[in-house]
Amino acid sequence: MKNYIVFDLEWNQGDTTREEDIGGLPFEIVEIGAVRLNENFEKTGEFSRLVKPQVHLEMHKITQNLIHLTMEDLAKGDPFVNVAEDFLEWCGDEPVFCTWGPLDLPELQRNMEYYNMDPLADGPLPFFDVQKLFSLEYENGKLRRALEYAIDYKGLDKDQPFHRALSDAIYTARIFTSISERIRHNYSFDNYVTPKDKKQEVHIVFDNYAKYISREFDSREELLSDSEVMSTRCYICRKNIRRKIKWFTPNNGKHYLAVANCEKHGFVKFKIRVKKSENDKLYVVKTSKFINEDEVKEIKAKKEKSKMRMKHLTDSNSNHNV
Numbered sequence: 493m494k495n496y497i498v499f500d501l502e503w504n505q506g507d508t509t510r511e512e513d514i515g516g517l518p519f520e521i522v523e524i525g526a527v528r529l530n531e532n533f534e535k536t537g538e539f540s541r542l543v544k545p546q547v548h549l550e551m552h553k554i555t556q557n558l559i560h561l562t563m564e565d566l567a568k569g570d571p572f573v574n575v576a577e578d579f580l581e582w583c584g585d586e587p588v589f590c591t592w593g594p595l596d597l598p599e600l601q602r603n604m605e606y607y608n609m610d611p612l613a614d615g616p617l618p619f620f621d622v623q624k625l626f627s628l629e630y631e632n633g634k635l636r637r638a639l640e641y642a643i644d645y646k647g648l649d650k651d652q653p654f655h656r657a658l659s660d661a662i663y664t665a666r667i668f669t670s671i672s673e674r675i676r677h678n679y680s681f682d683n684y685v686t687p688k689d690k691k692q693e694v695h696i697v698f699d700n701y702a703k704y705i706s707r708e709f710d711s712r713e714e715l716l717s718d719s720e721v722m723s724t725r726c727y728i729c730r731k732n733i734r735r736k737i738k739w740f741t742p743n744n745g746k747h748y749l750a751v752a753n754c755e756k757h758g759f760v761k762f763k764i765r766v767k768k769s770e771n772d773k774l775y776v777v778k779t780s781k782f783i784n785e786d787e788v789k790e791i792k793a794k795k796e797k798s799k800m801r802m803k804h805l806t807d808s809n810s811n812h813n814v
């Protein structure tokens with residue numbers, strides 16, 4: 493039986509301008525709050541625990557303004573490992589994690605790794621980013637709103653203080669259960685653990701786009717010459733399709749774009765984002781989606797513009813040499 497675990501973390505941080513103050517753990521979790529829902533989205537439990545700090549013993553001023561906890565409060569908490577073990581056991585069978593935004597899952601795993609706990613997953617972990625689902629359901633899918641905004645938008649009761657883990661989890665659960673089934677298909681992946689080999693790579697087709705998460709690579713050159721990464725396949729008929737606009741980067745390698753044409757299904761836009769994995773290797777997230785002829789023209793214009801910029805760059809460089 494599936495359990496939806498809507499959780500929220502509060503964390504304290506070290507002074508990030510001083511390497512020695514980070515102590516191997518930039519963000520130390522000080523509170524875990526969660527709501528558990530069954531397969532019918534009915535609430536079956538609450539979890540709320542404070543963690544006694546072991547790395548950052550002073551409250552950072554950013555944290556102080558954000559969370560409503562003092563060091564005296566936290567002193568009553570338990571060591572992280574105890575709290576995290578109890579939490580994971582409380583999650584029950586087949587936990588499906590749900591959080592407001594993508595930051596809580598990696599932070600949880602970073603804290604677990606710091607204390608040598610077993611990883612949550614051996615590859616990309618599917619989860620629900622409720623902040624993203626809210627945007628897909630009620631806005632344009634791109635905006636990212638604060639949790640309080642979403643609660644106001646839905647006209648829900650603000651009967652709990654914000655920025656305490658359990659109350660934020662309760663609010664997030666209220667938004668999550670308001671999301672329609674049609675939108676709820678759009679789950680996300682947490683890539684704290686990236687695929688180590690081809691077998692672990694993720695290929696997934698959503699309603700109107702497809703996603704591929706590659707294995708790790710040592711270098712950008714290696715990644716950009718990999719046939720799977722650079723392939724342009726129609727995600728409906730799975731055929732390799734002819735490229736209409738060859739791969740280019742509009743922004744110095746932050747991402748790469750290409751367009752190909754499937755004779756049967758139309759133009760497909762491919763976008764590769766190069767990302768750094770937790771262990772300092774590189775991997776890509778490639779998305780593909782169908783576009784119309786106008787969008788093909790827009791991408792073509794983008795490519796021309798980036799060519800001009802490149803030319804301009806090389807011209808001004810050579811001017812310096814004169």
Ligand SMILES: [Zn+2]
Nearest residue numbers: 726729754757
């Ligand atoms: Zn096709």
